[in-house]
Amino acid sequence: MTDPAHTTEGHAATEPDEAVYELASGRLEHDLVEALAAGDGARVKDLIAPLHYADVADLLEHLSADERHALIDVIRDDFDAEILSELDETVRDEIIERLGIADVAAAVAELESDDAVQIIEELDEAEQRRGRGAIPAGERTLIEEGLAYPEDSAGRLMQRELVTVPTFWNVGQTIDFMRHSADLEEDALPSVFYDIFVVDPAHKPVGAVPLSRLLRTRRPVPVTEIMDAEMKLIPVETDQEDVAFLFRQRDLVSAPVVDDGGRLVGAITIDDVVDVIHEELEEDIMRMGGVREDDLYSAAVDTTRSRFSWLVVNLATAVLASLVIGLFEATIEQIVALAVLMPIVASMGGNAGTQTMTVTVRALAMKELNPTNTFRVIGKELLVGGFNGILFAALTGGVAWFWFGSPALGVVIALAMIINMVVAGLAGTTIPLVLERAGIDPAVASGVVLTAITDVVGFFGFLGLAALILL
C-alpha cells in the first residue's frame, strides 16, 4: 500500500514497497555493484554504512559469488556479526569461509549468547573448536552450555541472561537492583527483556512480572502481589516447533524455561519464536513443493542433486501409472479417443485430492484433528468429492460426447470422474493421517502418495470402464 505522504517523492509512487523496504528499488544494489566493479572501497563503505544489518545480509545474498567476496573484503574490519544471523545458510557458510574463523569468532563474541549459539552450531566440528578458542571465557561458557542442549530445542532458543528476584522482595528493591546491576557491569542483564521472574530458594520459578506492571506499581508493594503465578513452564528439551505452537496458542510474549529439576535456566521471548514460526512454515511450503529446503542461493550442481532424489520418487509413480495404462493397450488400440481423454480423469483427481490434502496437512500441523472430529472431516471430504465428482462428471461427460460424438464414451468418463473424485477426497484426508501416525512427515510424503493413487485409480477406472462398456 502506498503511503500517501510519500507519493510526492517521485519514485515512491511507482515503488510501493519503498516505504517499508529500502532495497526494493534495486538502485542501491546497482550502485554497489558498480562501486565493487570499480574497486572503489571507500564508496562501497559509504553505501553500506547507513544500512541495517538485515539489509546488508540481503545485499550479500543478492550478489554473485565474486561480488560477495569483494564486498566481504571491504567490510571485513568492521563486520557486524548480526549479519550472519540473518543470512541464508548456503551464503552464510560461504561468507564464514571467506572471513576466516578468527574474524568470525571475534564478531560472534559481540552477540547475545542465544544468537552466538545460532551461528556456532552451523559450523563443522573442527571450525567450532577453533572458533570457541577465539571467544572470551565467560561468553564461551554460555555458548557451550547452549550447544549442550539438543538441536532445535527450547534450550537452544532461550536467552540465559535473566532477571530473577526472590519472593520476599518488593518493587522498590527490584528496581534498585536493576539500576545497580546496570552500573556495575552491562553484561549481567540481557539487553532487552519484558518480564522479571520471581524464584523460590531452589531457583524454581513461582511467578513472572511484566515490566509494564512493575513500572506502574508503587515501591513498597511486594513482587508476589503483582506477579502472574499461572505461567506455562517450558521444559528445556521441548522441540522448538512445540514452543512456537505454545506461544501462538497462548498468546505468550515470554516464557520461563526449566531444567529436569524444575529450576529456571532461561527465558524464551516472542522475538525468538517469530523466526521459528516463519522457518517451520517456510519449510512446510518447500516440502509440499517437493524441495528439501530453500535452495535459491545454492549452486546449480547442489540443487540438481538435492532435487533429483525427489524426482526419482515421482518417476516411480509415473511408471506405475504407465504400467496401469499398459494393461489396456489392446483397448486403446481399438478406441484411440481413450488415450486422448484419459489424462483428464487422472489430472482432476490429482487436483481435487491436492486441495483436500492441503487442508488436512495443515490441520494436522495445527493439531486441529483428533479422535472427536477426524471421522467427521473424512465424511465431509467424501461428500465434497461426491458433489464435485457429479458436477465434473456432467461437464466432462458432455465434452467427451460432443467431441467424439459417442454418448457411451461420455458415460464412461463421467463414471470414472465420480469414482476418482471420491477416492481423491478419501485419499486426501487419510494419507496424511496414516503418514503422521507412521511417524512420516505428511508435508513431505502426502503429495506423491496421493498422485500415485489418483493416477492409478484415474487411469484404471476410465480404461477399465471403457473396456467393460465400450467393447
Add this chain to the structure above:
Amino acid sequence: MTDPAHTTEGHAATEPDEAVYELASGRLEHDLVEALAAGDGARVKDLIAPLHYADVADLLEHLSADERHALIDVIRDDFDAEILSELDETVRDEIIERLGIADVAAAVAELESDDAVQIIEELDEAEQRRGRGAIPAGERTLIEEGLAYPEDSAGRLMQRELVTVPTFWNVGQTIDFMRHSADLEEDALPSVFYDIFVVDPAHKPVGAVPLSRLLRTRRPVPVTEIMDAEMKLIPVETDQEDVAFLFRQRDLVSAPVVDDGGRLVGAITIDDVVDVIHEELEEDIMRMGGVREDDLYSAAVDTTRSRFSWLVVNLATAVLASLVIGLFEATIEQIVALAVLMPIVASMGGNAGTQTMTVTVRALAMKELNPTNTFRVIGKELLVGGFNGILFAALTGGVAWFWFGSPALGVVIALAMIINMVVAGLAGTTIPLVLERAGIDPAVASGVVLTAITDVVGFFGFLGLAALILL
C-alpha cells in the same frame, strides 16, 4: 520431545504433545462430549473452567454443530470474548449467531480496542450497528476509529492505548506518571507494553525507550538521553503483510504508527504481528494447494462451491492437454506404446517445474528477487533443468527401450524429457515473475499455468518427436 520430568505420569510418556498442549490426548474432549450428551451442565462447566481461552476455542472447533450449540448455551453467561479472537472464521460466525449480538457486544466491550476491532470487523453491517450500540461510549469511539482504517492495514493492527512522554521529561517523571495513571484509571494505559514513546509538541514521535532500559536508568536522567532515535515509523495505511515483513527484517518488537501528518497514533507490538505472519503463510500454503482459504470447518456444500471454481480452471488446462494429444491420434493408433509412456514426460516436467516454482514464489514473497539476481536465478534453474533432464532422459530412455524393446522409442522419450525439464525450469521461474509483475498473486496462479505448459510441452514434444522419428 518428551519431557523427562513427566514420564512417570503414565500417559505422558506415550503422548509427547501432552507437555505443551492439554487437548492432545483427546480425553478431555471425550469427557466433555459425554457430559454434553447427558445434559450435565455442572460437569461441563467444571471441565471448561480450568482451560485457557484458546483451548476452549479449539474445543468449540472440534465439536459437531449440535454439541457446539449445547456448549455455548452452558457457558453463555460467563463467555470470555477472547475465545472469539481465537476461533476459525466459519465457527466464529456460527457462535456469534448462537450467542446473539447483545451477548457478543457485552463480551467484546471487555477486550482491548485492537482485539475488539478484530471481532467487530467480521460482523455484517446490520450486526455491526446493533453491536456497537451495546458497547459503552468510550470503548466504542476507539473501536470506530479502528474500523475507519482500511482492512488489513497497520491502523487495524495497532494498539491505540499508548504511553507517550514529552522530550523534556526525565526517567523519574516518567515512572511517577505511570504510577499515577495506574492509580487514577486502569484503562488509560495499555495492559501490557514494551516501549514508551517520546513525542515533540506536535505529537510526532522522536524516540522510543524500551521499558527494560527505563528500569535500569537513574531517575534524573532525561528520557531523550536513553531513547532510540532511529525508529522505523509505520504509516497507518501500510498493508499488514508489509508490517510483518518489516518486523521480521528488522527484528522489531514494537514500532510506532503515524498518520499522514507524521503524528503518533498508535503502536504495533510483535504479538499482533505473529498472528499476521502465521495467517499470511497459511494463506499462501492454501493458495498453492488450490484452496481459497482454510475450509476445514466449513459445511460440505460451501466447500464444494469454493473448490469447484479452482477445479474448473484445472479442467480447462486438462482439456487443453487432451487437445494436444488429439493432434496425434493417428500416431498413437500406429504405436500404442506412446499412449502408455506419454504421461511420464508430462508428469516429470510438472514435478520439476513445481520444485522451481515453489522456490521462486517464496523468493518473491520474501522480496529476495530483484534486477541484480533475477537473471542469475533463471539461468541457474535452466541449468538445473538441463542437468536433471539429462539424468532422467537416461533413466526413462532405458526404461522405454527395455520395456518396448525399441531403442528409437528410448531416444524419443529421452529427447522429450530434456526439452520438458528445461522448459519446466524456465516456466517455474518466469511464470511467478510475470504474474507478480501483472499484479496477479503468484501463489494462486503459478501452479495452473505451469501445469498447462509442462503438459502441453510434454505431450507435444513426446508425440511430435515420435511422429517425426518413428513413423
